[in-house]
Amino acid sequence: MKNIILIIWVFLTVVCDVNAQQEKGIFGSSNWLNNWTEFKPGKADYGEATQILAGTITVNTRLTKKDVYIIQGNVYVTNNAILTIDPGTIIIGDSESKGTLIITKGAQLIAEGSETDPIVFTSNKSLKKAGDWGGIVILGDAPINKFGNYSSINYDLDPSLTTYGGLNPASSSGVLKYVRIEYAGKKIKGSENFNALLLGGIGNKTILENIMISYAAGDAFEVLGGEPVLNKIISYRSSGIDFKFTLGTQAKIDNSLAVRTSYLTNNSGSRCIDVSSYIKKEEADFTKKQTVVTATNMTLANDSDNIDTDIKSGLVKEAVFVAENTSLVLRKSVISGFNPAIILDNNIELAEKNLKKIRLEEIYFNFCQGNIFMAGNLNNEDLESYYGNSVFFNLYSKTTNLETFNDFANPRRPDFRLALTKFTASAK
Template sequence: MKKSLHVIWITLVMVCTANAQQEKGIIGYNNWLNNWTEFKPNKIEYGEANQILAGNISVNTKLLKRNIYVLQGQVYVTNNAVLTIEPGTVIIGDADTKGTLVISKGASIIADGLETDPIVFTSSKGLKKAGDWGGIVILGDAPINKFGGISSITYDLNPALTIYGGQNVESNSGILRYVRVEFAGKKVRGSTAMNALTLAGVGNKTVLENVMVSNSGGDSFAIIGGELSLSKFVSYHSVNDDFKFTQGTQCKIFNSLAVRSSYVTSNKDGSRCMEVISYDKKEETDFSKKQTLVTASNITMLNDSQNISADIQSGLVKEAIYIGSDAALEIKRSVVSGFNPAVILNSQIEINDKNLKKIKIEEMYFNMCKGNIFTEYNSNNEDLENWYGNSIFFNVYSQTDNNETFIDIMNPKRPDFRIKLGKITAASGKF
């Protein structure tokens, strides 16, 4: 009898624990941001570099935790070489030479940090700011939707060593896990800013988990073509997009976070949490190939302003998500808090059943947004409200202060961006 009661008690505890986890936005029984993330990276002193990384790396190479490396100029890993980085290693991007690490097609990077010992890429400057150095570029031979099936990254890099794209969906560019990238995204003369982390033509055998980009001068994460899965990705105060998807990528992103600021990020035109497009130039696009499809779940996107309503009124806040023509987005169980509006569809997207079935927005929690889903340049969103407001999609909205919505976003060392229990159930069930 006692044994039976013990089994029943364990079962009840397990059920209650499962029910205690909020289903929308980032999830986890514990705050998975603890230990490896850093929301005040300009306050951290990493020490002086004692090793130089420069030129081409054409043989298998290992970077050791006991050293601090300075990334000088354009460093290319080529010739199918593997660059392995020990947990806890610090690599400093040189600001004067626009330090940039490029993993060429066929080569790979094994940057497999630990929760308690992450790998850090950061700025060489004493007073660090967004765009101090270049960034990280990883190139694979998975499909893209450009004519010819291959392309090359620009940004004043060597075009012969920045080719990406091919037919290998299972392309393996290595591992990025428990990695931080800080203050990257340097402006390129005659071009836009670089991205902190560019993933171009990356295939589905590549492991991409627990990666944080903070204070990027360009996009935090640029996903260009390829087929890949991202989990526990964090973008904090990026000047441009947090997540940009283009060139026919087939990308799944789960349990990830984008935090924007009215005075750093959201006031810039074309700067969003998530931009989902199929191409940069339509005339270069092969429409017989797959166009961009992003499948997103349990994403939290928020503006951390202390006065969102005033910032929206002042025109400092833009939309959180932008969806281009010919692209598809399936997003569910996610949170959008503090934007104007939550979602914008490209003006070329006709509002009809065919197109709306490519844009699935379900089980969402829209909070503190001035409007939900609109077509670009059109203030009348009645058709979209009627469609996505249908009860079968389970979308809800609220006007609750961020401090009351999230567990603890003001904690400077260990913020917690999970939704407080009960907040969604207390929100309006209507769109």
């Protein structure tokens, strides 16, 4: 009887331990990427445009699935108008005019697709590539940490229509759900690339779920202040930063994915997560909240046929960068195939009060050339010792993507959930 009880206890312990490990990274009882995502968007045929979007939209407007729309130039939604996009609608960004959609402060974008009928923003080129068109800008009145509470977007846009920031953290700029944004991030002459999706001063009542950005030439998601809540967000093979948070953002991001490739990058730097409190320190108001990002169940993976060779060749950079005067809580996440996994700004003093603001817990570090470093410092013994403490429950391994994930190389329906039953991870 005692032996039977012991066997049952061991079995339950193993099952619970495996389940706990599998909760790292993106999760779900089924693969939530199925049906609405597209990992080969260059081969998709969306048809020719039948309607033009141009100029300024000042009244409530609906885009329907029966038409294909093309964004020509900078299209502004103003005057507190609501732009509603029906499930399954296709919107094409014009390359020649840098087609860009701007939802101004007070206006809303209601783009609520479905799992079987997503809304798609894509390129008008027959041979599509990163940076074919501008992107989407959504501006709200939630707090930012710049002096005066307000700022405006540059990118060769109208500054009188691109202000953001305010005093309403619970505001709503609308809904983005089951939406794909492909090949955005066009280069601006004499400046940088547009970002695929720029969120400025977005309030926490804005719904941001099931959004896939693929092949962005600039940053995929850039968040400037506000209090956004993001869930099931994907950045796939973007050239810039996948998830960038700054200007006092109080952000939560959960169950989300960034897949990079060693051969795509841009001059301003490329990594999965970038957390900072300001762009220019002299513009930051330190009486206001500085950036705090809570990221749970993130999967950050470098897609490479030979990660070890790419790392040795210098093609791979860090996955996460944390600047001074910020806070990052990264939990139950997977970081696979980077050099190294995480870099901390060298202006951060290695004191307990600062490290308490950078919480790295239950992380699965896989195939990284080093785990946690200070920028420009090759000696990371103190950081490895601190975050390697068993109280953080961090695990370490060195396996290929094919072994690490359920179905990493599937060209149409990949499954990036962790497959820890295939191998053994260690506490160090």
